[in-house]
Amino acid sequence: MTTITTQTITFNVFRFNSETDYLPYYKTIEMEVTSEEVVLDILNRIKWDVDGSFSYRRSCRHGICGACAIKVNGKGVLACKERMNDLIELFGTELTLEPLSIKRAVKDMIIDKEDFWKKHEQVKPYLIDEIDEHPESENLVTPKEEAQLLEADYCIQCGLCHYSCPSLENNDSYIGPAAFAAAYRFNADVRDKATLDRLDIVNAPDQGVWDCVKCYECQEVCPKEVNPIEKITKLHNQVFEHGVAINNVATRHAVGFAHSIKKHGLLDEAELVRYSEGTLPMLMKHGKVGFKMFKVGKVVMPWNMPKSDKLDEVKALIKSSSTVKF
Amino acid sequence: MSIPIYTYDAVIVGSGLAGSAAARELKLAGKNVAVITKLHPLRSHSGAAQGGINAALSDVDSIELHEFDTVKGADYLADQDAVELMCQKAPETIRWAERMGAAFSRTDDGKIAQRPFGGQSSPRACFAKDRTGLTLLQTIYEQALRVGVDFIDEWYAADIIYEDGKVSGIVAFNIRNQEKAIFNAKAVMFATGGYARAFKISSNAHANTGDGLSIVARHGLPLEDMEFVQFHPSGLSGSGILISEAARGEGGKLLNSEGERFMERYAPNKLELASRDVVARAIINEIREGRGVGPRKDAVYIDLTHLGKEKIMERLPELRDLAITFLGLDMIKEPILISATAHYSMGGIPVDIDGHVRKNNDELVEGFYAAGECACVSVHGANRLGANSVLEALLFGRHVGQSMVADIEKLYLREAEQSDADTMIEEMERILTSNGKETVPGLRNELQQSMTDNAGVFRTEETLSKQVEIVKELRKRFANIRIDDKSKIFNTDLQEAIELGHMLDYSLFIVESALARKESRGAHYREDFTTRDDEGFMKHTMAYMDAEGNISLDYMAVTPGKFEPQERTY
Ligand SMILES: Cc1cc2nc3c(=O)[nH]c(=O)nc-3n(C[C@H](O)[C@H](O)[C@H](O)COP(=O)(O)OP(=O)(O)OC[C@H]3O[C@@H](n4cnc5c(N)ncnc54)[C@H](O)[C@@H]3O)c2cc1C
Numbered sequence: 063m064t065t066i067t068t069q070t071i072t073f074n075v076f077r078f079n080s081e082t083d084y085l086p087y088y089k090t091i092e093m094e095v096t097s098e099e100v101v102l103d104i105l106n107r108i109k110w111d112v113d114g115s116f117s118y119r120r121s122c123r124h125g126i127c128g129a130c131a132i133k134v135n136g137k138g139v140l141a142c143k144e145r146m147n148d149l150i151e152l153f154g155t156e157l158t159l160e161p162l163s164i165k166r167a168v169k170d171m172i173i174d175k176e177d178f179w180k181k182h183e184q185v186k187p188y189l190i191d192e193i194d195e196h197p198e199s200e201n202l203v204t205p206k207e208e209a210q211l212l213e214a215d216y217c218i219q220c221g222l223c224h225y226s227c228p229s230l231e232n233n234d235s236y237i238g239p240a241a242f243a244a245a246y247r248f249n250a251d252v253r254d255k256a257t258l259d260r261l262d263i264v265n266a267p268d269q270g271v272w273d274c275v276k277c278y279e280c281q282e283v284c285p286k287e288v289n290p291i292e293k294i295t296k297l298h299n300q301v302f303e304h305g306v307a308i309n310n311v312a313t314r315h316a317v318g319f320a321h322s323i324k325k326h327g328l329l330d331e332a333e334l335v336r337y338s339e340g341t342l343p344m345l346m347k348h349g350k351v352g353f354k355m356f357k358v359g360k361v362v363m364p365w366n367m368p369k370s371d372k373l374d375e376v377k378a379l380i381k382s383s384s385t386v387k388f
Numbered sequence: 389m390s391i392p393i394y395t396y397d398a399v400i401v402g403s404g405l406a407g408s409a410a411a412r413e414l415k416l417a418g419k420n421v422a423v424i425t426k427l428h429p430l431r432s433h434s435g436a437a438q439g440g441i442n443a444a445l446s447d448v449d450s451i452e453l454h455e456f457d458t459v460k461g462a463d464y465l466a467d468q469d470a471v472e473l474m475c476q477k478a479p480e481t482i483r484w485a486e487r488m489g490a491a492f493s494r495t496d497d498g499k500i501a502q503r504p505f506g507g508q509s510s511p512r513a514c515f516a517k518d519r520t521g522l523t524l525l526q527t528i529y530e531q532a533l534r535v536g537v538d539f540i541d542e543w544y545a546a547d548i549i550y551e552d553g554k555v556s557g558i559v560a561f562n563i564r565n566q567e568k569a570i571f572n573a574k575a576v577m578f579a580t581g582g583y584a585r586a587f588k589i590s591s592n593a594h595a596n597t598g599d600g601l602s603i604v605a606r607h608g609l610p611l612e613d614m615e616f617v618q619f620h621p622s623g624l625s626g627s628g629i630l631i632s633e634a635a636r637g638e639g640g641k642l643l644n645s646e647g648e649r650f651m652e653r654y655a656p657n658k659l660e661l662a663s664r665d666v667v668a669r670a671i672i673n674e675i676r677e678g679r680g681v682g683p684r685k686d687a688v689y690i691d692l693t694h695l696g697k698e699k700i701m702e703r704l705p706e707l708r709d710l711a712i713t714f715l716g717l718d719m720i721k722e723p724i725l726i727s728a729t730a731h732y733s734m735g736g737i738p739v740d741i742d743g744h745v746r747k748n749n750d751e752l753v754e755g756f757y758a759a760g761e762c763a764c765v766s767v768h769g770a771n772r773l774g775a776n777s778v779l780e781a782l783l784f785g786r787h788v789g790q791s792m793v794a795d796i797e798k799l800y801l802r803e804a805e806q807s808d809a810d811t812m813i814e815e816m817e818r819i820l821t822s823n824g825k826e827t828v829p830g831l832r833n834e835l836q837q838s839m840t841d842n843a844g845v846f847r848t849e850e851t852l853s854k855q856v857e858i859v860k861e862l863r864k865r866f867a868n869i870r871i872d873d874k875s876k877i878f879n880t881d882l883q884e885a886i887e888l889g890h891m892l893d894y895s896l897f898i899v900e901s902a903l904a905r906k907e908s909r910g911a912h913y914r915e916d917f918t919t920r921d922d923e924g925f926m927k928h929t930m931a932y933m934d935a936e937g938n939i940s941l942d943y944m945a946v947t948p949g950k951f952e953p954q955e956r957t958y
Pocket residue numbers: 401402403404405406407424425426427429432433434435436437438439440441520521543544545546579580581582591592593595599600630731732759760761762774775776777778779781
């Protein structure tokens with residue numbers, strides 16, 4: 063960076079104060095943006111230079127505390143880690159700043175995250191073992207065992223995946239990608255003793271891992287590369303490995319899975335859901351999401367099915383699911 | 389309108405490592421405890437620590453060496469009883485964190501791995517990749533949650549209830565809707581964290597506004613060693629965001645605009661690995677003498693390109709990411725721009741070794757405790773060593789929690805009254821209705837810029853005197869502010885104004901204490917008194933503020949121990 067360049071950008075800023083406003087509105091602000099800036103700099107300048115009542119959350123300002131997640135032109139970003147130049151390249155010079163979830167907006171960029179934290183707590187997100195309060199040595203954990211966490215412990219609870227997940231948007235009891243990543247994090251930990259308890263929670267109908275529609279949105283949006291869908295798939299496997307699968311939609315799902323793989327070598331989302339739940343319930347329950355996903359290119363027609371790059375994962379699931387008998 | 393009064397055995401303000409660790413101890417002992425925090429607990433700045441946490445775990449290391457390194461690093465201003473306690477309990481503390489679930493990096497045989505850090509005689513920093521603080525904060529929060537600690541988040545603690553040498557609760561408001569409450573308790577602990585946000589170029593979170601310190605000081609209680617603010621040599625140019633010491637540890641070279649490896653002139657032996665204060669001064673000197681680089685000529689280069697892609701990706705991935713995000717520069721291909729950044733505060737609320745807040749040199753405040761970066765138990769003296777502060781926060785947080793458990797039996801509950809909330813209510817009303825012409829961002833910017841210019845890495849009588857006047861003037865202008873937001877919901881405008889009031893108050897402590905300390909020691913460097921003066925200044929500053937806002941200074945003896953002061957060379 064030898065020179066700093068500037069561009070004029072038009073921001074449409076979501077404004078809403080639940081105390082005084084009946085409906086939200088958008089305010090247009092033009093600003094000179096420099097090549098040094100990230101989105102949080104813009105939020106700060108709106109508050110400090112334009113209107114002090116503008117509100118948002120932030121703390122660390124370098125992508126480690128998870129407070130500042132918002133959406134820009136519908137794309138979930140961590141405001142303090144997202145470079146303005148990258149967004150301008152992607153979307154052009156008109157940008158819309160919105161909270162993560164409009165229906166949960168409380169004030170401008172601030173949303174009520176109660177549901178997010180509740181679901182986090184729901185999966186027992188802590189190591190369960192009797193804790194030696196005065197240990198003379200540590201637990202021995204090899205680097206290989208440590209690596210089993212697959213960086214799930216790097217989740218900063220920003221909520222980007224949670225508020226981008228189409229399953230969650232349609233089903234309030236669905237636990238959601240971030241909490242599943244946390245459940246996986248502790249189940250994968252050799253020191254933890256509560257795998258079965260957590261599997262009961264994540265295996266339950268409606269709320270559990272079987273309601274994931276595998277759209278990969280959570281993987282795409284995560285700023286820390288936690289890859290929640292990968293962890294969800296691992297939890298699918300654990301359900302079979304620990305023999306806690308029950309003959310319900312979940313396991314029929316796995317059968318559908320096997321079928322789909324035979325046919326395409328890849329998961330066919332629509333087929334899978336139909337297998338698990340039957341055609342009519344599927345359309346009633348998932349039709350909206352399915353259509354949305356289709357629109358954004360997330361559902362592939364059978365004749366266009368590409369070859370899977372996740373084949374190993376998928377094979378592992380088939381293998382483990384074929385060990386149970388009903 | 390009456391304000392609800394909630395009653396607890398103990399109330400803790402702050403949910404970083406220190407506050408959460410204390411809360412867990414209290415809850416485990418069956419005490420009724422609440423943690424008030426202005427952020428969600430996981431947003432606390434403890435999560436930002438990258439490098440590591442110290443403990444003499446290995447056979448080649450010893451507790452005594454850890455003590456010695458700490459005392460020497462502190463330029464002999466640390467209290468040696470506290471250092472001894474910290475170093476002795478460090479191994480147990482790390483292992484306890486491990487038992488609770490912290491995901492430390494491991495050696496091949498499964499033990500906790502350790503890496504070398506500046507100023508340490510042995511590889512002593514236990515780490516979890518480059519996210520040590522994150523794993524520790526998550527772990528302690530999760531385990532506190534597990535035992536049922538009551539976290540009251542997004543509440544702002546605005547005042548303590550202090551009368552007749554005794555604290556009996558705090559007064560706070562809900563940031564979400566300005567609901568007010570009194571938290572009445574037998575014991576109160578402050579764990580409100582660091583305050584380097586008083587400086588323009590700073591590695592600290594926006595939230596590190598030092599509220600706890602001035603809340604305490606406004607009641608006439610002292611603040612200790614406020615002149616000792618640590619400047620880290622490698623903050624990213626412009627923002628001050630931290631590039632960890634690991635970058636120099638791995639072999640980063642510092643270069644000026646003439647391509648010179650200038651550390652050869654300042655520290656011919658240790659070069660880039662001289663102690664933090666030495667490197668920070670060298671960098672600022674190069675910039676001052678016109679050999680700075682970058683669009684504003686306010687930085688120097690750190691060149692890591694010779695390490696090669698593989699090593700950078702393996703050892704410094706997070707740092708590479710930060711430089712790309714904030715500078716648009718990829719350290720694999722090109723040098724990046726850094727300069728000194730305000731980083732850590734050695735001073736704070738004076739406490740004894742068990743965390744009891746001091747009323748003065750001889751007396752303690754009843755029912756009042758502090759731990760973590762906001763406290764000064766003085767394990768860091770004039771300069772703290774890397775990886776000793778998350779240790780301090782976790783270890784003393786827990787230790788002080790235990791001392792509260794022990795004390796609570798003896799403490800009685802003095803019942804709170806509605807009038808205890810008057811100061812907070814007046815403060816909020818004053819700001820909400822003030823109709824002047826000064827703005828919060830305007831004043832804050834002037835404060836931060838002038839603190840960086842006049843009370844930064846280099847200080848003189850002239851710059852510090854000037855800064856005293858500037859801060860006093862800014863305080864007057866603060867009375868004449870106006871905020872835009874008059875609403876009740878998430879009024880962050882109001883919150884920022886209250887925080888600015890705190891920043892102005894404790895900044896005056898920093899500059900007045902620095903002005904009076906006519907020597908150079910650790911992080912405090914006076915160009916007009918360039919050497920350490922043990923005769924005159926081997927003592928802690930104790931500063932008090934009176935009702936008019938004027939500061940008076942006193943001093944307190946340093947607790948000696950087995951290490952005699954020597955000249956510090958690296
Ligand atoms: C970028 C960076 C990297 C670091 N790396 C290392 C490292 O590698 N090793 C090391 O040892 N140290 C490191 N440190 C220092 C270390 O992280 C801190 O000293 C330590 O984490 C402080 O912990 P704490 O519990 O005292 O406070 P914090 O974690 O800062 O918590 C403060 C708490 O107080 C609350 N609070 C504050 N004011 C109020 C109020 N008015 N009302 C209610 N709540 C309030 C906040 O919400 C927060 O919960 C680093 C620091 C920085 C800035």
